Amino acid sequence: MIYPIVAYGDPILRKPTRFIEKDELDLKKLSEDMFETMRSANGVGLAAPQIGMNIRVFVVDATPFAEKDEDDDEDEADLSLADFKKTFINPEILQESGEEWAFEEGCLSIPGIRGDVYRPSTLRIRYRDVEWNEYEEEYSGMAARIIQHEYDHLLGKLFVDYLPVLKKQFIKKKLTDISKGNVDADYRMRFPNRK
Structure with a gap:
């Protein structure tokens, strides 16, 4: 089943999520x-609030970062992401470390807007999979960034919260337009303020 993506402005995107029980x-x-x-x-990532569910679950599939076109340089494909496809249930980031680095992020809930976000390069996370097995793992680089972005959704944070004040002022009207449904997206969306 394909859910509509919840658009910027919906209160569920700002609400911290709750842990779920095993057989819930x-x-x-x-x-x-x-x-x-x-x-x-x-x-490459989707958190439960983005489909209207206030629970601590997100999925990631970074394999597009591992694929490269014939025109790409060898360096542009991150082969460490070739198998990075996981479901994170009740995740908890235990530690973030390393030098912060910038990357231009976007979000399915905020189509058409991108911006540089600085995040620590490494993290340690505890989570469960769909079989309810528990893991504690370390990730770095792009894998860590994707996790951090999706994990923020579980805390009610969005990548635009990290942008400089001037950039936030510049995109303010675009964000309002998104919440009203005045945006082009190649996928179905649910808008909080559409008249």
Whole structure:
């Protein structure tokens, strides 16, 4: 099932999510639906609030970063991301470390807007998978960044919160337009303030 993506301005994107219990949901089905929704929107990550669910779940599939076109340099493809496809249930970032680095981020809930965000290069995270197995793992580079971006959604934070004041003022009207549904997106969206 492909869910509509919740657009910027919906209160659920600003609400901290809750932990879920083991048998509360069909986690395999939810995971499959989230991956299908994410792929249909050409994303590399999707958090539950983005489909209107206030729970601590997100999915990532960074394989597009590992693929390269014939025109790309060898360096542009990050082969460490070739198998980076996971569902994170009840995740908790335990530690972030390393030098902060900038990358131009975007978000399916905020189409058409991108901006440089600085994040620490490495993190340690504890989470469960759809079988309810618990893991504690370390990630760095682009994998860490994708996790940090999706994890922020579970805290009610968005990448635009990290942008400089001047950039925020510059995109203010665009954000208002998105919340009203005045935006072009190649995927189905749910708008909070559409008249």
